[in-house]
Amino acid sequence: MNMPENENQKLIRQIRETVEEPYAERVRGKHSKLAARWPVVSGCNLQVGHFKGWMILLFKHTGVKAFRSNDGMGLLTPEIVGAEAITRDNVEFVRRRMVEMHGLAPEDALIFWPPEGFDPIELDVMMLRHETARGLIPMxxxxxxxxxxxxxxxxxxxxxxxxxxxxxxxxxxxxxxxxxxxxxxxxxxxxxxxxxxxxxxxxxxxxxxxxxxxxxxxxxxxxxxxxxxxxxxxxxxxxxxxxxxxxxxxxxxxxxxxxxxxxxxxxxxxxxxxxxxxx
Missing domain, CATH: 3.40.50.10140 (Toll/interleukin-1 receptor homology (TIR) domain)
Structure with a gap:
């Protein structure tokens, strides 16, 4: 008998279908020989935070797919985010602040999901971060x-x-x-x-x-x-x-x-x- 999904399970599935799986597909298409050991794709833990309609997804690279935790950062405050609101103009400032606050390594990633819907440009941001970590950035x-x-x-x-x-x-x-x-x-x-x-x-x-x-x-x-x-x-x-x-x-x-x-x-x-x- 299949148990109905609770709200948290629905959210995790949505994140996997909208962020993780498309990102893994991009990695396989662009760096096929490296995909098996690629940051986050090869295994990660996930934390989800919420701030005024935005979701902030924190992926901590582990390199192990067999074990994974999905935790919540809960409701974030302006003091944590460093702004009264997240906008297109300040999102990179907030990203840097959150990266520093959580001590993220280059193999980790921080994704922003605005109220109006996920923007695939965030996958480009994550790709750039991981290409930098792997020494693949162009000159x-x-x-x-x-x-x-x-x-x-x-x-x-x-x-x-x-x-x-x-x-x-x-x-x-x-x-x-x-x-x-x-x-x-x-x-x-x-x-x-x-x-x-x-x-x-x-x-x-x-x-x-x-x-x-x-x-x-x-x-x-x-x-x-x-x-x-x-x-x-x-x-x-x-x-x-x-x-x-x-x-x-x-x-x-x-x-x-x-x-x-x-x-x-x-x-x-x-x-x-x-x-x-x-x-």
Missing amino acids: KIFLSHKSADKPLVRQFKQLLDQLGFDPWLDEDAMSAGAELERALLKGFSDSCAAVFFITPNYKDENYLASEVDYAIQEKRKKGDQFQIITLVFSENGKTGAVPELLKRYVYKEPATHLSAFHEVLKALPLAVGSPYWKA
């Missing part, structure tokens, strides 16, 4: 520019190459016949930063506008592990106009190309010379 840096500024951008690409980075420049990264929008989207997805070269030639339109949108999308997904770096240059008394969507991020107006390059290095989320995230 790519997307270089966004107007074609007229290609000679300037090539200089930056060459210097980044010499330091061990993998700068994404359309003329090198896109094969003949590549579908432009798809190639751009993959370029951003594979990168840890986007550098925008804002000269008087730069216009926030067409594919350049798409690049701004894609960069903001990656920033939302990756948080501190993706940086938007905007460099503003002047030529013949004219200064490049920063697109409105980029004005919310810090931008620099370097006096020289050398100082501009230093600004890029300071802003990158990766330490120069080695493929590890800064502490």
